[in-house]
Amino acid sequence: MTDSPDFLITVPTRGDGRDPLRRDRGDWQPAARRPLPAFVTDLRPGAFGPFEHLAQIGRAAEIAGLGGALVPFDPAGEESLVVAAGLLRQSRHLRVVAGFHPGIATPVYAAKVSASLQRFTDNRLGWQIDIDLDPAVARSQGDFLQGADRYARAEEFLTVARGVWNGEGYTYEGRFYQVLAGGFQPPNSGLPFPRVYLTGTSSDALAVSARHADVHLFTGDQDVAAGIAELGARSAEAGRKLEYGLRLPVLARDDDDEAWDEARRLWNIIGGAEDGLPDPDPRTGLWHGFARIADSATPGLVGSYETVAAGIRGYLDQGVTTFVLEARPHIEETYRLGERLLPLFAKEIEHAH
Amino acid sequence: MPIDIYWRIGTHGDQPSLRRRVSSRGEWAPVVPGSLTPGIRDGRRDGYSYVDHMADVARASESSGFVGGLLPSFPFTDDPWATAAALARETTTYRFMIAYQPGFLHPVQAARMSASLQRATGGRVVYNIISGGGGPAQLWWGDRVDHDDRYARTSEFLDVLKGVWNGGPFDYEGRFYRVEGAGLPEPLARQPFPEIYFSGSSKAAIEAAGRHADYYLSWLEPFPELAAKFAQVREHSAALGRAPKFAVRIDVLARETEEAAWDEIRRGWAHVDPAALRSADGDSVGWLRSQSFISWPVRDYRELEVSPNVWGGFHLLRGGPAFGLVGSYEQVAERLDELIGIGVDAFILAGVPHLEEAYRVGEEVLPLLRGHDIRQTSPLHPHTLSIAKGTI
Numbered sequence: 026m027t028d029s030p031d032f033l034i035t036v037p038t039r040g041d042g043r044d045p046l047r048r049d050r051g052d053w054q055p056a057a058r059r060p061l062p063a064f065v066t067d068l069r070p071g072a073f074g075p076f077e078h079l080a081q082i083g084r085a086a087e088i089a090g091l092g093g094a095l096v097p098f099d100p101a102g103e104e105s106l107v108v109a110a111g112l113l114r115q116s117r118h119l120r121v122v123a124g125f126h127p128g129i130a131t132p133v134y135a136a137k138v139s140a141s142l143q144r145f146t147d148n149r150l151g152w153q154i155d156i157d158l159d160p161a162v163a164r165s166q167g168d169f170l171q172g173a174d175r176y177a178r179a180e181e182f183l184t185v186a187r188g189v190w191n192g193e194g195y196t197y198e199g200r201f202y203q204v205l206a207g208g209f210q211p212p213n214s215g216l217p218f219p220r221v222y223l224t225g226t227s228s229d230a231l232a233v234s235a236r237h238a239d240v241h242l243f244t245g246d247q248d249v250a251a252g253i254a255e256l257g258a259r260s261a262e263a264g265r266k267l268e269y270g271l272r273l274p275v276l277a278r279d280d281d282d283e284a285w286d287e288a289r290r291l292w293n294i295i296g297g298a299e300d301g302l303p304d305p306d307p308r309t310g311l312w313h314g315f316a317r318i319a320d321s322a323t324p325g326l327v328g329s330y331e332t333v334a335a336g337i338r339g340y341l342d343q344g345v346t347t348f349v350l351e352a353r354p355h356i357e358e359t360y361r362l363g364e365r366l367l368p369l370f371a372k373e374i375e376h377a378h
Numbered sequence: 379m380p381i382d383i384y385w386r387i388g389t390h391g392d393q394p395s396l397r398r399r400v401s402s403r404g405e406w407a408p409v410v411p412g413s414l415t416p417g418i419r420d421g422r423r424d425g426y427s428y429v430d431h432m433a434d435v436a437r438a439s440e441s442s443g444f445v446g447g448l449l450p451s452f453p454f455t456d457d458p459w460a461t462a463a464a465l466a467r468e469t470t471t472y473r474f475m476i477a478y479q480p481g482f483l484h485p486v487q488a489a490r491m492s493a494s495l496q497r498a499t500g501g502r503v504v505y506n507i508i509s510g511g512g513g514p515a516q517l518w519w520g521d522r523v524d525h526d527d528r529y530a531r532t533s534e535f536l537d538v539l540k541g542v543w544n545g546g547p548f549d550y551e552g553r554f555y556r557v558e559g560a561g562l563p564e565p566l567a568r569q570p571f572p573e574i575y576f577s578g579s580s581k582a583a584i585e586a587a588g589r590h591a592d593y594y595l596s597w598l599e600p601f602p603e604l605a606a607k608f609a610q611v612r613e614h615s616a617a618l619g620r621a622p623k624f625a626v627r628i629d630v631l632a633r634e635t636e637e638a639a640w641d642e643i644r645r646g647w648a649h650v651d652p653a654a655l656r657s658a659d660g661d662s663v664g665w666l667r668s669q670s671f672i673s674w675p676v677r678d679y680r681e682l683e684v685s686p687n688v689w690g691g692f693h694l695l696r697g698g699p700a701f702g703l704v705g706s707y708e709q710v711a712e713r714l715d716e717l718i719g720i721g722v723d724a725f726i727l728a729g730v731p732h733l734e735e736a737y738r739v740g741e742e743v744l745p746l747l748r749g750h751d752i753r754q755t756s757p758l759h760p761h762t763l764s765i766a767k768g769t770i
Contacts, residue, residue: 039563052565075565076467076498101563104487104494110463111498117425125487133520134482141460145429164558165546167486167538185520197520205517210454212405 028346033093034086035351038102045318051078083112085356087119089363098124098155113146122151128168132185143216151220176229183237235259242270245311245324270347274315274325277333291318334369385439386728387447389455396646396695404428435732442740446473448726466498477506480535489539496569506575529586579664588614591622598628598701605720623723629692629702632710646695647679668700711746
């Protein structure tokens with residue numbers, strides 16, 4: 026028996042659009058907006074702010090029955106905690122995972138902000154902690170820590186955040202953080218801690234995950250089976266049991282041909298025609314073309330709803346239960362996934378209840 | 379010159395009145411019959427939470443004439459960034475004044491959150507920057523920097539925050555912060571920069587205010603002392619070629635008549651523990667100052683009225699600073715006018731309960747403001763005038 030899958034969407038932090046390269050929904054690429062002809066009444070100017078589109082995506086995910094949404098840490102995009110707070114406030118069920126790196130705040134303050142968000146939203150906040158930043162990006166965020174120290178700090182960050190979370194009288198003396206007689210008072214104390222999502226395949230990354238992750242997220246280009254085996258062993262040593270997740274771009278249509286036609290159309294838009302459309306990896310079935318046509322550089326699945334579901338089922342069989350899907354344009358594709366892909370997992374979902 | 383008048387949103391629950399110090403709005407006190415405990419209905423979770431009440435206070439004060447609301451930050455409160463981000467889209471003109479201590483957030487992160495919030499609200503973020511003591515030991519927050527150094531850090535924090543605000547690349551190497559190739563991305567860059575309300579009564583605070591404040595914000599103090607404090611800030615700022623505006627945070631208990639106002643205080647006073655009269659913690663200079671204005675010992679609540687309508691016992695009836703105004707609508711408006719007369723450009727008013735009092739103060743007091751000290755234009759002493767008006 027496989028576990029019930031949990032499907033999340035990925036929220037765009039730099040605008041959205043119908044086609045690759047287009048970010049004309051929101052205000053990230055105003056020049057790409059196609060104006061209405063002058064003789065057509067247009068009541069929009071001034072009526073929509075940059076967050077309208079994000080709110081619309083959150084509502085789409087909720088209405089389409091997705092379990093949650095990931096707002097990735099994106100130094101070149103919208104700030105994830107602010108986006109997450111808005112999405113949470115404007116939904117009733119959606120769980121929202123905010124991505125950030127440990128340098129953004131003291132762990133006490135990150136926990137403090139999050140305790141309020143938990144209180145305001147019936148405990149629907151999650152954290153994705155990004156530890157392995159590109160060094161130049163890290164320095165642009167004021168973070169000069171390198172190598173293994175980053176994992177040591179992340180470990181302390183999560184230790185302190187959990188330490189102050191549950192009650193008063195918490196003291197901590199570490200390499201990176203210090204707290205004296207800290208800890209939250211009711212009603213800020215004792216809430217469910219945000220679900221922690223961690224990533225990475227290095228030994229340091231797996232060690233932190235084994236001790237602190239609720240969900241370890243993989244990408245399709247990583248050896249998921251080996252990672253799960255390793256983490257299973259390490260987390261058992263720590264007396265814990267992790268869940269596993271996968272970030273997965275998807276392009277699903279009624280049949281395989283239609284899906285590949287769409288892939289080809291998108292590929293041509295980005296000017297990839299000359300190199301020809303790459304084939305999916307014969308071993309995994311994953312298509313690497315998403316790196317060019319989507320927001321993330323992660324390989325994903327192309328095909329009919331059944332084909333994509335079969336691919337996902339393969340991961341479910343390996344023990345992956347969380348699927349952070351990515352699909353553009355976000356609103357239309359979120360509806361599509363909710364209506365066409367998720368029902369194919371009705372049996373697994375029913376089984377779990 | 380326009381006067382900006384803010385209200386305050388309680389981020390730690392609220393009392394139904396000053397008569398009893400019971401915080402039965404929100405979940406800060408045990409649930410009893412009559413508690414407004416958002417989140418629980420008939421013993422079950424109902425999907426509402428305290429932020430829904432804060433949204434009510436924001437809408438109430440927005441519609442009754444306030445330009446925005448201060449969101450205070452203490453260890454026991456809800457967090458202002460979280461609150462502002464959650465409420466961003468539930469008002470239309472209301473400004474969110476976020477209280478925070480530099481050092482808890484990295485300045486690049488503070489810039490990113492602020493810029494995204496400006497985008498979510500249409501530019502309605504205001505800062506209330508606190509550097510000094512906020513009650514318990516700073517190490518509760520996991521902050522190791524001591525009092526005077528915190529002002530130096532605040533300066534660096536704002537240097538970095540402003541440095542990245544308009545894009546990059548921005549490099550900085552300071553004692554507390556270092557960044558390389560930093561800068562907000564388009565279109566986060568070049569949002570309107572939040573106005574800075576800067577608090578703190580110590581020497582270090584007043585010096586730092588000279589450098590950074592758009593508004594120097596003080597608790598209410600007796601007016602001559604307040605004027606002297608403003609003069610000090612003005613002097614420090616002038617030396618740096620700056621001229622901040624001035625703001626005062628004031629609790630207001632206003633009623634139709636002065637008698638009715640004091641009667642509220644009398645009812646609350648009946649429950650005050652005399653031992654609570656003098657208590658202080660943390661390294662706040664402002665608190666020590668406020669206690670120095672009172673002639674001890676105090677036996678009766680009217681002995682805390684240090685000048686007409688200026689009462690120093692609010693901290694005994696609810697959590698927060700000591701001084702506020704007690705009086706008729708006219709008297710409170712006159713005192714506010716006097717404060718405008720000594721140079722106040724903005725007010726952060728508050729009253730308990732915050733929701734109902736927002737309507738009362740917005741509807742009954744604010745319309746009476748004249749915008750200047752009537753003593754300077756009228757031969758009548760303000761009290762004579764108010765009595766005369768009261769008899770008409």
